[in-house]
Amino acid sequence: xxxxxxxxxxxxxxxxxxxxxxxxxxxxxxxxxxxxxxxxxxxxxxxxxxxxxxxxxxxxxxxxxxxxxxxxxxxxxxxxxxxxxxxxxxxxxxxxxxxxxxxxxxxxxxxxxxxxxxxxxxxxxxxxxxxxxxxxxxxxxxxxxxxxxxxxxxxxxxxxxxxxxxxxxxxxxxxxxxxxxxxxxxxxxxxxxxxxxxxxxxxxxxxxxxxxxxxxxxxxxxxxxxxxxxxxxxxxxxxxxxxxxxxxxxxxxxxxxxxxxxxxxxxxxxxxxxxxxxxxxxxxxxxxxxxxxxxxxxxxx
Amino acid sequence: xxxxxxxxxxxxxxxxxxxxxxxxxxxxxxxxxxxxxxxxxxxxxxxxxxxxxxxxxxxxxxxxxxxxxxxxxxxxxxxxxxxxxxxxxxxxxxxxxxxxxxxxxxxxxxxxxxxxxxxxxxxxxxxxxxxxxxxxxxxxxxxxxxxxxxxxxxxxxxxxxxxxxxxxxxxxxxxxxxxxxxxxxxxxxxxxxxxxxxxxxxxxxxxxxxxxxxxxxxxxxxxxxxxxxxxxxxxxxxxxxxxxxxxxxxxxxxxxxxxxxxxxxxxxxxxxxxxxxxxxxxxxxxxxxxxxxxxxxxxxxxxxxxxxxxxxxxxxxxxxxxxxxxxxxxxxxxxxxxxxxxxxxxxxxxxxxxxxxxxxxxxxxxxxxxxxxxxxxxxxxxxxxxxxxxxxxxxxxxxxxxxxxxxxxxxxxxxxxxxxxxxxxxxxxxxxxxxxxxxxxxxxxxxxxxxxxxxxxxxxxxxxxxxxxxxxxxxxxxxxxxxxxxxxxxxxxxxxxxxxxxxxxxxxxxxxxxxxxxxxxxxxxxxxxxxxxxxxxxxxxxxxxxxxxxxxxxxxxxxxxxxxxxxxxxxxxxxxxxxxxxxxxxxxxxxxxxxxxxxxxxxxxxxxxxxxxxxxxxxxxxxxxxxxxxxxxxxxxxxxxxxxxxxxxxxxxxxxxxxxxxxxxxxxxxxxxxxxxxxxxxxxxxxxxxx
Numbered sequence: 001x002x003x004x005x006x007x008x009x010x011x012x013x014x015x016x017x018x019x020x021x022x023x024x025x026x027x028x029x030x031x032x033x034x035x036x037x038x039x040x041x042x043x044x045x046x047x048x049x050x051x052x053x054x055x056x057x058x059x060x061x062x063x064x065x066x067x068x069x070x071x072x073x074x075x076x077x078x079x080x081x082x083x084x085x086x087x088x089x090x091x092x093x094x095x096x097x098x099x100x101x102x103x104x105x106x107x108x109x110x111x112x113x114x115x116x117x118x119x120x121x122x123x124x125x126x127x128x129x130x131x132x133x134x135x136x137x138x139x140x141x142x143x144x145x146x147x148x149x150x151x152x153x154x155x156x157x158x159x160x161x162x163x164x165x166x167x168x169x170x171x172x173x174x175x176x177x178x179x180x181x182x183x184x185x186x187x188x189x190x191x192x193x194x195x196x197x198x199x200x201x202x203x204x205x206x207x208x209x210x211x212x213x214x215x216x217x218x219x220x221x222x223x224x225x226x227x228x229x230x231x232x233x234x235x236x237x238x239x240x241x242x243x244x245x246x247x248x249x250x251x252x253x254x255x256x257x258x259x260x261x262x263x264x265x266x267x268x269x270x271x272x273x274x275x276x277x278x279x280x281x282x283x284x285x286x287x288x289x290x291x292x293x294x295x296x297x298x299x300x301x
Numbered sequence: 302x303x304x305x306x307x308x309x310x311x312x313x314x315x316x317x318x319x320x321x322x323x324x325x326x327x328x329x330x331x332x333x334x335x336x337x338x339x340x341x342x343x344x345x346x347x348x349x350x351x352x353x354x355x356x357x358x359x360x361x362x363x364x365x366x367x368x369x370x371x372x373x374x375x376x377x378x379x380x381x382x383x384x385x386x387x388x389x390x391x392x393x394x395x396x397x398x399x400x401x402x403x404x405x406x407x408x409x410x411x412x413x414x415x416x417x418x419x420x421x422x423x424x425x426x427x428x429x430x431x432x433x434x435x436x437x438x439x440x441x442x443x444x445x446x447x448x449x450x451x452x453x454x455x456x457x458x459x460x461x462x463x464x465x466x467x468x469x470x471x472x473x474x475x476x477x478x479x480x481x482x483x484x485x486x487x488x489x490x491x492x493x494x495x496x497x498x499x500x501x502x503x504x505x506x507x508x509x510x511x512x513x514x515x516x517x518x519x520x521x522x523x524x525x526x527x528x529x530x531x532x533x534x535x536x537x538x539x540x541x542x543x544x545x546x547x548x549x550x551x552x553x554x555x556x557x558x559x560x561x562x563x564x565x566x567x568x569x570x571x572x573x574x575x576x577x578x579x580x581x582x583x584x585x586x587x588x589x590x591x592x593x594x595x596x597x598x599x600x601x602x603x604x605x606x607x608x609x610x611x612x613x614x615x616x617x618x619x620x621x622x623x624x625x626x627x628x629x630x631x632x633x634x635x636x637x638x639x640x641x642x643x644x645x646x647x648x649x650x651x652x653x654x655x656x657x658x659x660x661x662x663x664x665x666x667x668x669x670x671x672x673x674x675x676x677x678x679x680x681x682x683x684x685x686x687x688x689x690x691x692x693x694x695x696x697x698x699x700x701x702x703x704x705x706x707x708x709x710x711x712x713x714x715x716x717x718x719x720x721x722x723x724x725x726x727x728x729x730x731x732x733x734x735x736x737x738x739x740x741x742x743x744x745x746x747x748x749x750x751x752x753x754x755x756x757x758x759x760x761x762x763x764x765x766x767x768x769x770x771x772x773x774x775x776x777x778x779x780x781x782x783x784x785x786x787x788x789x790x791x792x793x794x795x796x797x798x799x800x801x802x803x804x805x806x807x808x809x810x811x812x813x814x815x816x817x818x819x820x821x822x823x824x825x826x827x828x829x830x831x832x833x834x835x836x837x838x839x840x841x842x843x844x845x846x847x848x849x850x851x852x853x854x855x856x857x858x859x860x861x862x863x864x865x866x867x868x869x870x871x872x873x874x875x876x877x878x879x880x881x882x883x884x885x886x887x888x889x890x891x892x893x894x895x896x897x898x899x900x901x902x903x904x905x906x907x908x909x910x911x912x913x914x915x916x917x918x919x920x921x922x923x924x925x926x927x928x929x930x931x932x933x934x935x936x937x938x939x940x941x942x943x944x945x946x947x948x949x950x951x952x953x954x955x956x957x958x959x960x961x962x963x964x965x966x967x968x969x970x971x972x973x974x975x976x977x978x979x980x981x982x983x984x985x986x987x988x989x990x991x992x
Binding site: 097098100108192194221224229231232233234235236237238239240242243244245246247250251254255258259262 | 332333334335336337338339340341342343344345346350354
């Protein structure tokens with residue numbers, strides 16, 4: 001196995017989950033992701049001009065100041081001051097439903113944490129400012145976005161500390177956040193969206209109204225999608241504790257129909273509101289989400 | 302309508318109905334619990350679905366429970382009952398069985414003798430009973446009051462094995478009455494009457510000749526009746542009804558009369574007269590459908606005194622009634638004295654009774670009233686007092702004793718009769734129950750006259766006449782008659798008008814209320830005179846005759862005391878060596894010997910100290926019994942109306958209707974069908990649930 005191939009394996013959530021510590025996970029996932037890209041077309045974009053220096057072999061001709069060459073007949077390249085203008089918020093759902101995992105898989109929360117860590121790492125690597133918001137039926141924790149490398153530690157600590165526990169009221173929590181995030185930026189929501197679609201979408205529209213770019217990572221467990229239960233089962237709601245005894249094979253078809261309709265409704269409304277909707281299962285490799293970030297970043301610039 | 306169960310033990314199986322419930326409860330604990338992100342979708346979908354599913358589950362559970370419970374119930378053999386008080390024991394059943402043993406049951410059926418079929422069916426009926434049921438057999442023979450009780454059906458079955466058909470006749474009505482009395486005395490809850498018979502139309506007894514009487518009325522309320530016919534439809538049959546020795550010593554013959562029952566004629570039937578293995582005479586007869594025909598069979602020799610003579614028809618369906626045992630009597634005919642006043646002896650009666658001298662049935666002798674004082678009456682069987690004025694007192698005393706010993710008397714009146722003397726002396730001594738009244742009519746034939754009309758048209762005296770009450774049987778004119786008053790014991794056979802008896806019959810005595818010498822009427826010159834006279838006398842003589850004995854009657858007769866030494870053993874031996882007990886009673890003429898009833902036809906001999914003293918021919922009581930036409934189902938229904946009587950024809954099980962009637966209708970088959978339907982439904986619902 002080559003070094004590149006060994007890096008790629010960390011994009012698999014199951015492999016990543018075996019690593020200890022979010023920082024390691026974030027780093028390996030992103031490095032694996034970057035390896036897969038071969039060449040980063042995004043490096044050095046978010047910088048302000050600082051000074052000129054004499055061209056040296058190996059410098060990109062894109063940064064040659066042709067006007068100065070015309071005046072001085074010498075090649076100078078522009079030196080930019082590193083500065084970001086992209087402020088990203090990672091919104092992580094801590095509702096109890098995120099704690100669900102089908103046998104042998106990550107919980108939705110774990111998957112979301114890993115994804116958030118990887119995104120934070122990648123964003124900071126790209127000189128973007130990244131903040132973190134965790135919420136249940138209220139805003140649990142808000143870490144404002146910063147671009148400093150040291151900020152990663154803070155974010156990862158917070159992700160490490162968070163556990164899904166309470167019930168969801170995404171609408172209220174997101175509305176509250178939308179009011180607090182004044183500056184235009186990138187909002188990346190990681191949730192199973194197990195809430196009233198209307199209130200969730202109302203809040204997301206609120207972000208759009210404030211000119212934010214919004215990406216919704218809809219994180220689901222494969223069992224939630226396929227509903228493969230074959231025994232008479234008492235289903236206990238992780239949020240409410242309610243129990244429902246049923247014969248799953250009796251209702252599986254209808255469940256799948258309704259679930260897909262619900263999921264598609266989110267996708268449709270998101271599309272209508274120019275919100276990026278990405279449905280992820282906890283088995284989906286992380287690069288799918290990371291690539292979406294990079295695409296969105298490219299669109300923003 | 303209450304239930305009862307024939308296999309109560311199987312009801313314990315109802316506990317098996319708890320198995321699905323236990324499985325259900327057990328499997329409930331096995332339900333796995335899974336924490337799920339949100340049951341919001343499940344709730345939305347499952348709320349109605351789960352409710353319906355739970356309902357389905359309960360239905361499936363109920364179906365399983367019900368199926369098992371019904372299966373256990375079916376194994377318990379439930380029955381619906383009408384009048385059974387639930388919870389009573391099944392042993393409380395009293396069963397009366399009328400098993401027809403009359404000789405008509407000896408008829409050969411198409412498949413087997415009717416008697417064998419009857420025994421088989423009787424065995425089936427007994428098998429259908431419970432072991433503890435009491436069984437009482439009732440006979441159908443009117444001469445017997447056969448009632449035999451058995452404590453269990455097994456005892457009855459054992460007795461049935463050795464049972465044979467008898468030679469008696471059928472009186473079903475009387476048998477049903479006896480069964481009704483037996484069942485009325487029974488304290489059992491279930492009372493049942495089985496009638497196993499060929500159900501001859503003629504077997505309903507003398508009281509029902511005129512129509513089909515409701516016999517259910519003779520049974521206590523609540524008795525269930527099972528009618529088990531063993532007939533094979535109307536079987537044509539010819540019976541030899543009469544065979545008697547006639548004629549004088551010079552010209553002996555057997556007069557035979559055959560009756561054909563059925564819609565087909567019996568063509569060229571042979572009648573033979575046999576003495577042992579020797580055939581003494583033979584004749585051919587053709588008997589039309591439902592009619593009778595007679596013939597005289599000349600004999601090749603005169604049978605010896607006491608020789609056993611029988612007449613036999615060619616064999617048919619019922620061989621028993623094809624044979625008649627002919628009483629020889631040892632004499633040439635019925636010794637008859639015709640007593641007339643010597644001053645004006647009439648020729649009519651002597652001629653009528655013995656038209657060819659000594660060759661007739663009656664061996665006649667004309668004599669004066671005075672001769673009665675001293676004449677030997679021992680061989681005389683019939684004395685005719687023809688217009689006799691008076692009889693000496695001593696003669697009356699002798700005649701009285703002679704009458705008590707069985708002598709028959711025929712009195713015809715006339716212008717010489719002293720009515721007062723008759724009323725005071727003669728009639729009270731010789732014909733009690735009859736008195737004479739006024740002389741009616743005129744002395745001249747030219748005046749108004751009376752006609753002779755039957756009062757008892759069915760009587761043997763009118764055999765061959767188109768006799769109807771009120772319709773004259775002869776064109777003869779009766780211008781002088783005597784008013785006759787008779788007590789109920791004396792039967793009026795014919796009359797001259799309402800309240801004017803013409804011919805009355807008492808015990809061994811006949812009286813004609815006009816003359817038979819041509820002075821008061823012209824009857825002796827009319828065609829009806831001879832048959833009416835002969836048939837009236839035949840009827841009277843046959844009623845009192847000791848020589849014409851039928852099966853079930855006693856062999857009896859009066860013998861001289863000298864023939865029976867004091868202390869001598871008296872026995873009566875039958876045709877197959879049967880030994881019957883004999884009792885004796887002193888009468889003026891000697892000793893009247895009286896045997897037990899004769900069980901089979903044939904010749905019977907009463908012996909005193911080993912010496913034969915009386916011989917009698919015992920024959921079947923032919924007549925109605927020989928008619929093998931059975932009642933139809935409709936007629937049976939009229940005789941046994943109502944839902945409590947059930948006809949079980951050949952080929953149908955006896956056990957099932959008996960059990961259904963006793964315990965109701967068994968419904969285990971229906972329950973099994975319901976169980977299967979429940980299981981199919983359960984399977985369908987379950988499969989639907991799994992899919």
